[in-house]
Amino acid sequence: MTASSEARETALLAAQAAADKLATDVAIVDVSERLAITDAFVLASAPNERQVQAIVDEVEERLRQHGVKPVRREGVAESRWVLLDFVDVVVHVQHAEERAYYALERLWKDCPTIPFVDRAAPQGDAAAPGTATLSADDIDPASADPTPLAPAPGDGATAGGGPLQDEDPSAPEAAGR
Template sequence: MNEITNNETTNNEIANTEITNLATSLSEVQSSDKRVETLIRAISDKKATNIVILDLREIVSFTDYFILCSGRATRQVQAIADEAQDQLRKQGCRTSHIEGYQKAEWILMDYGDFVVHIFGQEAREFYDLERLWRDAKRTEIKDEQ
């Protein structure tokens, strides 16, 4: 999440820097909120790229946030979805609906207050949800380096 240029930086320093930066980036996300934070950590752990939170609270009534991310290959997209589901389940959060897992071009996971969109690279560019929801407040989470 944070580019570390000093080769002597310890793993603890890197982890603390990443957690601090993540907390700062997520500070505007309300309390669907601890769950969204858990989700971001889970998908980051599986090396999801281009993580974006779209705040839809002032635009639609069916959800608060879209969380978008990308994976480089089918297996990675599925692994991101699996980790997200596992970590959220540990917090007692269950998805009401999952689509697209088998093909893994675009996996949609509906948690009610937030919807997770995990894309392969081509599908992300093709569907371009950021453009479709351009009126939403956008928060980008920096990729790990």
């Protein structure tokens, strides 16, 4: 027996709501053959507690708009692993560290998955489903290229704000900066 069409629809709505709030590694696992208490798990990750809470709020709001309310919420106070129980669907929103540690996908690896593709994700060969693309604004220039930038002519500072390469940092002129 696979997840009911209603459970699949609810899981897909929850997954899209999570993805819309920038959840990472969004997945849906059909646990209906292994568990009698629910049909599907929606798994989503976030890099910090604040993002976990934003995802949880969005999932609840989006499903509430479709007439689905959680019967139980757990972990909201800590926002490290929040569980939203919608009876047929259980949503797990985890901090990335908890997601890696508990590895729910590994625990339920014998269960089929329900395909989910974020509708906001780029389509085609540019990006495969589940992968993120970075723009130039997303990259820290200090870590992207370890080569220091040369100062502009007549500029007395370097890109890093430290002394010039040929200056002695212990010299009295450098100490006055």
